[in-house]
Amino acid sequence: xxxxxxxxxxxxxxxxxxxxxxxxxxxxxxxxxxxxxxxxxxxxxxxxxxxxxxxxxxxxxxxxxxxxxxxxxxxxxxxxxxxxxxxxxxxxxxxxxxxxxxxxxxx
Numbered sequence: 403x404x405x406x407x408x409x410x411x412x413x414x415x416x417x418x419x420x421x422x423x424x425x426x427x428x429x430x431x432x433x434x435x436x437x438x439x440x441x442x443x444x445x446x447x448x449x450x451x452x453x454x455x456x457x458x459x460x461x462x463x464x465x466x467x468x469x470x471x472x473x474x475x476x477x478x479x480x481x482x483x484x485x486x487x488x489x490x491x492x493x494x495x496x497x498x499x500x501x502x503x504x505x506x507x508x509x
Contacts (some may be wrong), residue, residue, distance in 0.1 A: 416465070419490065419491065427469060462478075
């Protein structure tokens with residue numbers, strides 16, 4: 403599992419599982435060839451207490467998750483970083499394939 407790196411202060415961080423990292427990379431490969439574009443987690447604009455994933459570029463203060471090759475994959479903005487501390491971002495697959503998707507759970 404990889405942890406995000408904070409901009410300056412050492413704090414507990416969102417844990418991203420290896421499976422989630424693989425799926426993030428696959429998703430980026432399918433959606434863009436731009437190395438500056440990553441997947442950002444945001445508060446949903448339509449559903450209260452829900453999170454969405456969108457394509458975006460890195461901004462000042464973002465926590466950035468890189469894979470083992472150094473490719474930047476995942477962004478957590480300052481507005482969500484504290485709320486997601488000590489949580490795990492994972493990818494779950496169902497046997498039927500209809501419930502596949504990213505999840506966030508408390509550690």
